[in-house]
Amino acid sequence: MFPDDVDPQTEDSSLHGGRIRSFKHERGNWATYVYLPYHPVEEFGEFLDELLAAVKTHGVVLTPQEEFHISLSQTVVLRHHWIQPFTQSLKTGLAHCKRFMCSAEKLKVYCNAEKTRLGNDHTTQQHKHLLSEADIFYETVEQCNHRWCVLQDPSFHVSLAWCPGDATVQMQECLQQLQTLVDDHEEGPFTLRLDCVELRCRTGNKTFCFPLDS
Structure with missing residues (x-):
């Protein structure tokens, strides 16, 4: 169903803008995570360019994300033969999860554990809904006999x-300036509003969509 030879992943970080993997890629291992997609309005791109230009004046060059979403999990490694039962169990677990609205309006700087990417992010509300769906993911992972440590808070x-390396200090120095740009945006506080109607699971080069109950 998911032949190993269609997985195009590579260890060459130069092909990924300097980013490196959290774990070594091995044939038959599928990097897997769940997320809620965000489809920005046209004006979003223009405003993001304004933010990145402001960051550049502080010596940090950020690359905009190619797509936007709220990650509900860390990336876990699943074996090829676990994918079908895993996605079926995830579908069952999410069957009664309701749709909800989610907003984000405060900028925050993040650096991942490997110090290879730095996100300039909006923190989100509606943690109760997000935690519930994240728990379903981890419970499903455990059903596949795969142990994983869930993040606290x-x-x-x-x-x-994002940018390669750790530019946390430089970003923190200009964070208030960026937040002022957000708050003073001509349409008021620049709030991301997500209509969370489906959860997606990406495993390897496959994406599965799970509509939430209306």
């Missing part, structure tokens, strides 16, 4: 941009 967010 997760900070759900929409990553806006």
Whole structure:
């Protein structure tokens, strides 16, 4: 169903803008995570360019995300033969999860554990809904006999941009300036509003969509 030879992943970080993997890729291992997609309005791109230009004046060059979403989990590794039962169990677990609205309006700087990416992010509300769906993911992972450590006090967010290495100090120095740009936006506080109607699971190069109950 998911032949290993269609997985195009590579260890060459130069093909990924300097980003490196959290774990070594091995044939038959599928990097897997769940998320809520965000489809920005047209004006969003223009405003993001304004934010990144402001960051550049402080010596940090950020690359905008190619797509935007709220991650509900860390990336876990699943074996090829676990994918079908895993996605079926995830579908069952999410069957009664309701749709909800989610907003994000405060900028925050994040640096991942490997110090390879830095996101300029909006923190999110509606943690009760997000935690519930994240728990379903981890419970489903455990059913596949896969042990994983769940993050304590997760900070759900929409990553806006990234850079290789750890530029946390420089970003923190200009964070208030960026937040002022957000708050003074001509349409008022620049709030991301997500109509969360489906959860997605990406595993390897496959994406599965799970509509939430209306």
